[in-house]
Amino acid sequence: MTPESKVGDDTRSRILDAAEALLRRHGPDKLAVVDVARALGMSHANVYRYFGSKTELFGELVARWLGRLEGPLAAIAAEPGPAPDRLKRWALTLHRQKREKVSGDPEMFAAFDKAAEMAGPSVQGHLAHLHAQLTAILADGKATGVWPAVTEHSAEDVFTAISPFSHPALVQANGAADRSEALARVIDLIDAGLRSS
Amino acid sequence: MTPESKVGDDTRSRILDAAEALLRRHGPDKLAVVDVARALGMSHANVYRYFGSKTELFGELVARWLGRLEGPLAAIAAEPGPAPDRLKRWALTLHRQKREKVSGDPEMFAAFDKAAEMAGPSVQGHLAHLHAQLTAILADGKATGVWPAVTEHSAEDVFTAISPFSHPALVQANGAADRSEALARVIDLIDAGLRSS
DNA sequence: TCAGTGACAGATATTGAATTTTGTAATCTG
DNA sequence: CAGATTACAAAATTCAATATCTGTCACTGA
Numbered sequence: 228m229t230p231e232s233k234v235g236d237d238t239r240s241r242i243l244d245a246a247e248a249l250l251r252r253h254g255p256d257k258l259a260v261v262d263v264a265r266a267l268g269m270s271h272a273n274v275y276r277y278f279g280s281k282t283e284l285f286g287e288l289v290a291r292w293l294g295r296l297e298g299p300l301a302a303i304a305a306e307p308g309p310a311p312d313r314l315k316r317w318a319l320t321l322h323r324q325k326r327e328k329v330s331g332d333p334e335m336f337a338a339f340d341k342a343a344e345m346a347g348p349s350v351q352g353h354l355a356h357l358h359a360q361l362t363a364i365l366a367d368g369k370a371t372g373v374w375p376a377v378t379e380h381s382a383e384d385v386f387t388a389i390s391p392f393s394h395p396a397l398v399q400a401n402g403a404a405d406r407s408e409a410l411a412r413v414i415d416l417i418d419a420g421l422r423s424s
Numbered sequence: 425m426t427p428e429s430k431v432g433d434d435t436r437s438r439i440l441d442a443a444e445a446l447l448r449r450h451g452p453d454k455l456a457v458v459d460v461a462r463a464l465g466m467s468h469a470n471v472y473r474y475f476g477s478k479t480e481l482f483g484e485l486v487a488r489w490l491g492r493l494e495g496p497l498a499a500i501a502a503e504p505g506p507a508p509d510r511l512k513r514w515a516l517t518l519h520r521q522k523r524e525k526v527s528g529d530p531e532m533f534a535a536f537d538k539a540a541e542m543a544g545p546s547v548q549g550h551l552a553h554l555h556a557q558l559t560a561i562l563a564d565g566k567a568t569g570v571w572p573a574v575t576e577h578s579a580e581d582v583f584t585a586i587s588p589f590s591h592p593a594l595v596q597a598n599g600a601a602d603r604s605e606a607l608a609r610v611i612d613l614i615d616a617g618l619r620s621s
Numbered sequence: 622t623c624a625g626t627g628a629c630a631g632a633t634a635t636t637g638a639a640t641t642t643t644g645t646a647a648t649c650t651g
Numbered sequence: 652c653a654g655a656t657t658a659c660a661a662a663a664t665t666c667a668a669t670a671t672c673t674g675t676c677a678c679t680g681a
Contacts, residue, residue, distance in 0.1 A: 238654085261642060270656055275644065376616060384609050388585040396593040400541075412581050419573060420617030435624085458672060467626050472674065 239277045241267060246288055255338040260284065282347070289342045290349035292335050296324050297356050304360035310368030314385075315414045317364060321357070322392040322410050329403040340395045361386055365421075374421040385417055436474045438464060443485055452535040457481065479544065486539045487546035489532050493521050494553050501557035507565030511582075512611045514561060518554070519589040519607050526600040537592040555579055562618075571618040582614055 245266045250258050260281050264271035278284040303317045328336045343350045362382040368374035391397050392410045442463045447455050457478050461468035475481040500514045525533045540547045559579040565571035588594045589607045 259642060260644095271643085272645085272657080273655055276654075279644095281643070376613075380606075380609055381613075384606065384613055387588050387606060388610050388613070390588050390594075391584050391591075394588075394594065396597075397587075397591070400593075409577075409581065409584060412577055413585050416573075416578075416581055416585070416614060416617040418617070419620040420613040420615070423616040423620060456672060457674095466624095468673080469627080469675085470625050473624075476674095478673065 242274055242277055242284070243288060243291065246284060247291075250288065250338055251334050254334045255285075255341050258285070258338075282345075285338070286342060286347045286349040289335075289339050289347070290352060292332075292339065293349065293353040296328070297353070299324070300357065300360055304363050310364050310371065310373055311418050314361075314364050314368070314418065315411065317360065318389050318392070318410060318414050319407055321389075322407060325393045325395070325398045326403045326405065329398055336395070336399075340399070343395050358382055358386060368421065374418075375424040376421045381421065388417060389413060439471055439474055439481070440485060440488065443481060444488075447485065447535055448531050451531045452482075452538050455482070455535075479542075482535070483539060483544045483546040486532075486536050486544070487549060489529075489536065490546065490550040493525070494550070496521070497554065497557055501560050507561050507568065507570055508615050510561050511558075511565070511615065512608065514557065515586050515589070515607060515611050516604055518586075519604060522590045522592070522595050523600050523602065526595055533592070533596075537596070540592050555583060558583055565618065571615075572621040573618045578618065585614060586610060 242263060246258065246263045249262055249266060260274050260278075261271045263284075264274050274284070278287070299320055300317060303313055303320060306313055328339075339350070365374065365377045365381050365385065369377035389410065392406055392413075439460060443455065443457075443460045446459055446463060457471050457475075458468045460481075461471050471481070475484070496517055497514060500510055500517060503510060525536075536547070562571065562574045562578050562582070566574035586607065589603055589610075
């Protein structure tokens with residue numbers, strides 16, 4: 228695999244970059260593939276050589292953006308140290324990430340929200356990543372014996388219980404308020420529950 | 425207080441009844457106070473003698489509907505018996521109520537959802553009621569000694585953790601699917617957490 | 622004085638025609 | 652033949668004219 232494994236990759240990312248610039252400038256509702264093409268001095272038909280549809284282009288944009296958010300979370304999940312600590316830091320970081328993006332990157336967040344509504348594959352991938360990270364933390368806690376109550380459903384259950392702190396609809400509804408303390412308490416409750424044999 | 429403590433009460437409820445009928449027929453977006461007035465053969469200006477604004481009328485409609493949902497929950501909260509049992513039944517009933525209404529009473533649910541978005545006082549009242557019921561169950565569990573970990577924040581925390589199963593945005597997103605089993609597991613987790621001294 | 626009305630201004634929603642955008646196909650070019 | 656284009660039909664979006672709705676006020680009749 229050379230850095231340029233595919234030739235068209237270059238054009239592909241140029242298109243994504245241009246689309247992201249326009250998205251940031253005008254918001255998700257005004258993003259037209261004709262405009263993306265115009266910004267690059269190419270015909271819009273050519274964009275369709277690289278992306279099957281506007282939805283696909285849009286989805287990849289969101290996926291790229293979400294990928295950037297996932298880095299810090301993956302790092303925490305992979306760290307050594309006691310699982311309960313990591314769970315709390317992981318959850319708090321997730322909450323903070325989402326909260327920051329609502330106010331700090333509103334166009335992208337709106338795009339993410341829109342993609343989430345139509346349950347696009349980019350968002351599903353994001354959720355799958357988060358789920359996997361959570362599963363790893365919980366499995367570790369089980370293995371070390373701190374959390375005997377961990378089962379195959381625990382990741383799903385924990386994710387559900389903390390979703391009010393990261394789900395776009397609810398994060399936005401709370402005006403991106405900092406609910407870290409409430410989240411910390413919920414995590415403590417869950418932690419205690421998982422410890423019970 | 426006689427049954428007819430206020431004279432205008434009669435007209436008030438006639439207006440609410442007519443509004444509810446129209447709401448069920450045409451959905452929340454098509455509900456116009458001119459139409460409500462027309463249905464009753466009165467001028468719309470008269471409706472404004474009984475309700476300060478369309479929002480207020482709308483809010484009372486939602487409040488009335490939500491009140492009907494709260495009965496069964498209040499009953500469970502007030503029952504005798506072990507608090508953990510009641511918590512689970514209460515949470516499952518809440519989930520079932522919301523789920524049923526999504527499919528069985530879609531116009532009203534949409535109205536509720538709309539009111540919830542603008543955080544109207546009717547919805548706040550609903551949440552306050554639920555919160556009070558939950559507080560009562562938790563306090564009972566604390567008093568009897570099953571749940572030593574209950575604190576002043578517990579009601580808020582538990583409500584947050586199970587909100588994914590009753591919040592309109594999330595209930596609808598899940599296509600009103602029955603998530604009772606997941607909810608039961610989350611409740612078990614919380615129960616275990618509250619038991620830890 | 623109380624339940625109700627008609628008439629009104631400003632905000633909002635509806636509608637349909639014009640425009641733009643999406644997505645496809647046939648074609649061009651190095 | 653890979654990368655790009657023009658041309659085009661169908662779908663979606665704008666936009667402005669039009670109509671409807673909200674909320675207020677002065678008023679009526681019992």
